Amino acid sequence: xxxxxxxxxxxxxxxxxxxxxxxxxxxxxxxxxxxxxxxxxxxxxxxxxxxxxxxxxxxxxxxxxxxxxxxxxxxxxxxxxxxxxxxxxxxxxxxxxxxxxxxxxxxxxxxxxxxxxxxxxxxxxxxxxxxxxxxxxxxxxxxxxxxxxxxxxxxxxxxxxxxxxxxxxxxxxxxxxxxxxxxxxxxxxxxxxxxxxxxxxxxxxxxxxxxxxxxxxxxxxxxxxxxxxxxxxxxxxxxxxxxxxxxxxxxxxxxxxxxxxxxxxxxxxxxxxxxxxxxxxxxxxxxxxxxxxxxxxxxxxxxxxxxxxxxxxxxxxxxxxxxxxxxxxxxxxxxxxxxxxxxxxxxxxxxxxxxxxxxxxxxxxxxxxxxxxxxxxxxxxxxxxxxxxxx
Amino acid sequence: xxxxxxxxxxxxxxxxxxxxxxxxxxxxxxxxxxxxxxxxxxxxxxxxxxxxxxxxxxxxxxxxxxxxxxxxxxxxxxxxxxxxxxxxxxxxxxxxxxxxxxxxxxxxxxxxxxxxxxxxxxxxxxxxxxxxxxxxxxxxxxxxxxxxxxxxxxxxxxxxxxxxxxxxxxxxxxxxxxxxxxxxxxxxxxxxxxxxxxxxxxxxxxxxxxxxxxxxxxxxxxxxxxxxxxxxxxxxxxxxxxxxxxxxxxxxxxxxxxxxxxxxxxxxxxxxxxxxxxxxxxxxxxxxxxxxxxxxxxxxxxxxxxxxxxxxxxxxxxxxxxxxxxxxxxxxxxxxxxxxxxxxxxxxxxxxxxxxxxxxxxxxxxxxxxxxxxxxxx
Numbered sequence: 001x002x003x004x005x006x007x008x009x010x011x012x013x014x015x016x017x018x019x020x021x022x023x024x025x026x027x028x029x030x031x032x033x034x035x036x037x038x039x040x041x042x043x044x045x046x047x048x049x050x051x052x053x054x055x056x057x058x059x060x061x062x063x064x065x066x067x068x069x070x071x072x073x074x075x076x077x078x079x080x081x082x083x084x085x086x087x088x089x090x091x092x093x094x095x096x097x098x099x100x101x102x103x104x105x106x107x108x109x110x111x112x113x114x115x116x117x118x119x120x121x122x123x124x125x126x127x128x129x130x131x132x133x134x135x136x137x138x139x140x141x142x143x144x145x146x147x148x149x150x151x152x153x154x155x156x157x158x159x160x161x162x163x164x165x166x167x168x169x170x171x172x173x174x175x176x177x178x179x180x181x182x183x184x185x186x187x188x189x190x191x192x193x194x195x196x197x198x199x200x201x202x203x204x205x206x207x208x209x210x211x212x213x214x215x216x217x218x219x220x221x222x223x224x225x226x227x228x229x230x231x232x233x234x235x236x237x238x239x240x241x242x243x244x245x246x247x248x249x250x251x252x253x254x255x256x257x258x259x260x261x262x263x264x265x266x267x268x269x270x271x272x273x274x275x276x277x278x279x280x281x282x283x284x285x286x287x288x289x290x291x292x293x294x295x296x297x298x299x300x301x302x303x304x305x306x307x308x309x310x311x312x313x314x315x316x317x318x319x320x321x322x323x324x325x326x327x328x329x330x331x332x333x334x335x336x337x338x339x340x341x342x343x344x345x346x347x348x349x350x351x352x353x354x355x356x357x358x359x360x361x362x363x364x365x366x367x368x369x370x371x372x373x374x375x376x377x378x379x380x381x382x383x384x385x386x387x388x389x390x391x
Numbered sequence: 392x393x394x395x396x397x398x399x400x401x402x403x404x405x406x407x408x409x410x411x412x413x414x415x416x417x418x419x420x421x422x423x424x425x426x427x428x429x430x431x432x433x434x435x436x437x438x439x440x441x442x443x444x445x446x447x448x449x450x451x452x453x454x455x456x457x458x459x460x461x462x463x464x465x466x467x468x469x470x471x472x473x474x475x476x477x478x479x480x481x482x483x484x485x486x487x488x489x490x491x492x493x494x495x496x497x498x499x500x501x502x503x504x505x506x507x508x509x510x511x512x513x514x515x516x517x518x519x520x521x522x523x524x525x526x527x528x529x530x531x532x533x534x535x536x537x538x539x540x541x542x543x544x545x546x547x548x549x550x551x552x553x554x555x556x557x558x559x560x561x562x563x564x565x566x567x568x569x570x571x572x573x574x575x576x577x578x579x580x581x582x583x584x585x586x587x588x589x590x591x592x593x594x595x596x597x598x599x600x601x602x603x604x605x606x607x608x609x610x611x612x613x614x615x616x617x618x619x620x621x622x623x624x625x626x627x628x629x630x631x632x633x634x635x636x637x638x639x640x641x642x643x644x645x646x647x648x649x650x651x652x653x654x655x656x657x658x659x660x661x662x663x664x665x666x667x668x669x670x671x672x673x674x675x676x677x678x679x680x681x682x683x684x685x686x687x688x689x690x691x692x693x694x695x696x697x698x699x700x701x702x703x704x705x706x707x708x709x710x711x712x713x714x715x716x717x718x719x720x721x722x723x724x725x726x727x728x729x730x731x732x733x734x735x736x737x738x739x740x741x742x743x744x745x746x747x748x749x750x751x752x753x754x755x756x757x758x759x760x761x762x763x764x765x766x767x768x769x
Contacts, residue, residue, distance in 0.1 A: 001393060001395070001400070001686060001689070002686065003687060003689065003692065004690060004769055005392055083764075256764050260763055260764060263759070263763075280756065283757070284752055284753065286759050287752055287756040287758075287759045288752055290759065290765045291700050291703050291704060291752075292676070292704075295677070295679055295704050297767040299678075299679040301392060301394065301679075301768075302394045302679055302682075318675050318676070321672060381664075381669070382661075382664075382665075384671050384672070385658075385664035385665065385667055385668040388671060390644065390648070391644055
């Protein structure tokens with residue numbers, strides 16, 4: 001039991017802080033801080049800056065660019081990155097398909113995909129959810145039927161985040177519709193988004209942005225060598241992938257940054273002659289959020305220290321559940337601080353409404369997603385009740 | 392930063408747990424013990440002394456074990472786990488802590504040595520009717536006459552005030568708060584004990600020109616020292632609450648599996664299992680914060696602020712888990728025959744002994760402008 005960081009970890013934190021605040025373009029960090037939508041080029045520029053410094057895929061195997069850091073160092077890396085407003089390396093690449101290929105892929109697949117995935121030379125998107133398979137992913141219906149040396153894919157995916165930028169998709173498909181357990185008949189295929197028969201339809205979200213898409217497959221031919229691991233074992237890889245997704249999903253550094261912003265903005269608004277930042281109810285609300293965020297960060301530190309063999313600690317469900325709630329609480333706080341200004345979401349350059357107040361409500365509405373994706377909070381409660389409490 | 396216990400600390404936990412589960416493994420044993428004065432078992436208190444636990448945080452020169460706050464936290468957690476009514480936090484961490492911080496060499500040797508041996512029970516007589524979780528005395532006064540001090544006024548409720556062999560009393564001297572030692576058999580001392588809702592005991596303690604000995608040698612205000620000792624006790628109470636919350640949750644989970652209604656065990660109802668999952672979330676967040684606060688005490692950091700943070704999180708969790716534990720049990724949770732309601736009662740007492748969540752939040756809110764972020768890593 002020890003409170004302080006070791007001198008090595010303290011130096012590591014300083015090194016991360018310096019890198020993130022000096023080596024990633026300020027314009028990109030400003031865009032993140034202002035909750036603006038990033039362009040594809042900004043994502044790529046940021047990730048390549050990280051990758052050049054060996055900071056894009058530290059959790060991968062060392063031979064593919066990993067750093068063999070301690071769980072605490074990974075936590076510091078992630079939190080400092082979020083606190084500095086650096087866009088995280090694309091999760092679909094670095095947290096999802098990268099580790100799956102590194103663990104289950106063939107040597108050819110590793111060599112072909114891993115360096116390009118780390119450097120965002122290939123932009124991956126996730127073909128998991130379907131209109132009738134959300135939290136109940138195993139009920140997916142997109143099929144792949146073997147025809148000679150190819151798989152022929154038909155069906156539809158949805159909620160495909162940033163699919164409009166994607167070069168490739170990793171896609172769960174049903175390869176054995178007769179399997180006794182429906183989880184057993186699923187495989188994982190990789191194919192380019194410009195393969196004939198793939199079409200994409202953007203879905204506009206409440207904040208006016210286009211983050212997610214529907215993807216349709218009509219007789220899409222995928223070479224057999226693009227199947228990952230073993231046929232009909234795709235469910236195992238999906239579970240592995242989703243377990244990785246939950247680590248780091250608490251986004252503590254990002255929420256911390258929003259609370260810093262909230263305190264700043266509250267100082268600039270006057271209520272009955274006094275700054276909103278001195279209103280007793282407002283200070284209590286902020287203090288409670290700060291304390292809950294501290295509790296979450298400390299829990300994350302306990303959990304990372306106890307994650308063994310790459311499998312997430314069961315309590316990582318707490319991180320997803322509470323992390324999403326606190327992200328949402330922070331966006332709600334910003335809307336409330338903006339008050340009457342919070343309706344002016346799409347005001348133009350002539351407007352006196354500051355940018356943070358304009359984007360407050362769209363962000364708040366957009367952030368409803370965080371308790372839904374990555375395994376909805378109800379799924380997390382099911383995991384806690386089942387695998388931790390034995391209910 | 393490191394959150395795991397070493398082998399010696401795990402060994403301590405096992406030993407304390409073994410002793411206390413012999414004494415209170417069956418919740419009827421606790422009911423019997425708290426049914427008569429002094430509200431705890433003198434024999435178990437003696438066994439805690441034999442294990443060295445009552446002198447755990449005190450210097451070896453003062454008759455203690457020289458252990459740190461982590462060891463103290465382990466004992467407090469095991470106390471809470473079985474709801475042992477022995478006043479470990481009250482006597483060792485709070486009353487003993489004040490003597491350890493402020494006492495003269497002679498006072499420390501006399502009081503802490505005897506406390507460690509289990510032959511002297513000290514109690515902190517501080518709260519007054521009309522005061523609320525403050526570090527200063529309210530209306531009890533101390534006056535000096537020819538080098539001897541006398542106390543006048545009333546302290547209430549004083550935890551273990553009737554049973555205590557020695558009272559550590561806060562009193563006003565020209566507006567400053569000072570601490571005094573008063574033996575239980577002092578003249579002009581009237582003590583009226585009663586039962587608290589959680590089975591422990593408190594007392595009305597009246598001083599009528601009662602002779603008293605100043606604690607320590609200084610003459611300045613001692614409320615900062617009271618604040619610090621109370622902060623350490625808040626953190627230790629946090630651990631006692633963690634132990635209690637964990638039992639309340641596991642007891643509730645077991646009950647959901649065992650109890651059948653509508654022909655199925657209750658854990659078939661998602662409306663119930665989701666609520667149990669939320670109890671787990673509250674418990675783990677509180678555990679992290681309280682453990683961190685103990686590490687702040689260990690590192691001699693900003694103990695008062697860390698204790699407020701732990702108090703806030705533990706208070707919210709205690710109320711959530713305490714109330715849900717009863718609700719998920721149903722009617723049996725409200726009975727005195729079944730154990731779970733007693734956990735809620737004790738958690739409610741802990742919440743109000745040294746400051747509740749809203750009280751801590753108000754203090755934290757006052758300093759929210761003084762920092763940009765709250766950093767867990769130091």
